[in-house]
Amino acid sequence: MVRARLESCSSGGHLARSPSHPFSSRRTLAIALALAAICAVAPLRLTGWLSLPGALVMRLIAPVSHPARLFASWIDPRATREAEPEEIVRLREEVEGYRTLYFRERARTNDLRNLVRDLQSGRGLAPDRSVRVRTAAVIGESRSAGGDVLRLRAPGEDESIVGAVATVAGTQVLGRIISASGGLALVRPITDRAAPPLLARVAMGEAGEGPLCTLKPVGDGTLTGPVEDLAGLSADLQRLGLQPGQEVRLADDAWPAGARMLLIGVVERVEPSPESPLRRIVIVRPRVDLTRVSEVVLRIWVDPEGGP
DSSP states (O other), rough: HHHHHHHHHHHHHHEEEEEEHHHHHHHHHHHHHHHHHHHHOHHHHHHHHGGGHHHHHHHHHHHHHHHHHHHHHHHOGGGGOOOOOOOHHHHHHHHHHHHHHHHHHHHHHHHHHHHHHHHTTTTOOOOOOEEEEEEEEEEEEEETTTEEEEEOOOSSSSGGGGTEEETTTEEEEEEEEEEEETTTTEEEEEHHHHSSEEEEEESSSSTTTOEEEEEOOOSSSOOEEEEEGGSSSHHHHHHHOOTTTEEEOOOOOOOOOEEEETTEEEEOOOEEEESOSSSEEEEOSSSSOOSSSSEEEEEEOOTTTTTO
8 A cells, every 4th residue: 555655646746747737838938938028129130030931931832822812802702793894894994094194294294384493493303214014913911010011923123123113903002012022022002001191182173183182091991181271273173172982193202203193092081170170181992902902013113224
């Protein structure tokens, strides 16, 4: 009996030192948390090697990410819509392309009117730059700098597309390329909460004239912001006023000149400003869900010698 008790105590002692004991699990968790905290505050030059395994994994899953995304879009009820004839879609894209060219020429005319004043102040207009158009497939989404970005298969040299404007069907603004390496590129949609504000113009008239507005993304697929006073517009436009369905186009000098008057979206609602009841706020929604596109058109600006 004494021997049995000794054997029982001995086996109990071994169980107490088993790796599955709660104290051992707590110690492992504490060590993991400490390592995570050290990596979070360590300089990037010391932890940069940690991104290498992630890049390797992205290269391995990239070939299957695009088909998986297409399949997800196909089975998602939100993406289900009545298919339109291909000819109608093509004609609509051509009309939108010609309208964008027309609005851009109108904007250039206004720039030429101010050319003398710019030269007198020592600021000449920047020379025109040619645009190189490339298509890129969207292969997935990533989390970057507090927001969501789309991963693309980068066409051409990586450094030549950083800063390029990504569009849907060539006219709807999606965003700008924020980084590119290893044949992959990241673009942040203008509707992402971490995207910077945009200066835009509400196209109230047929020639694209209208008030300026500063739009910020709110995280639900829309952009919102105050609109300037309509007093400087013609009497006809003042009588027309802001209305849902009016187009909103890019007018931000921080973007490349060739991106001016590209489509940002349409006015979904017009509301009074909570700070000033006499001012108006517009809620703008792009024509498509920018987080669910499968292919984009990149507008890459190059100098006359052909360099990026």
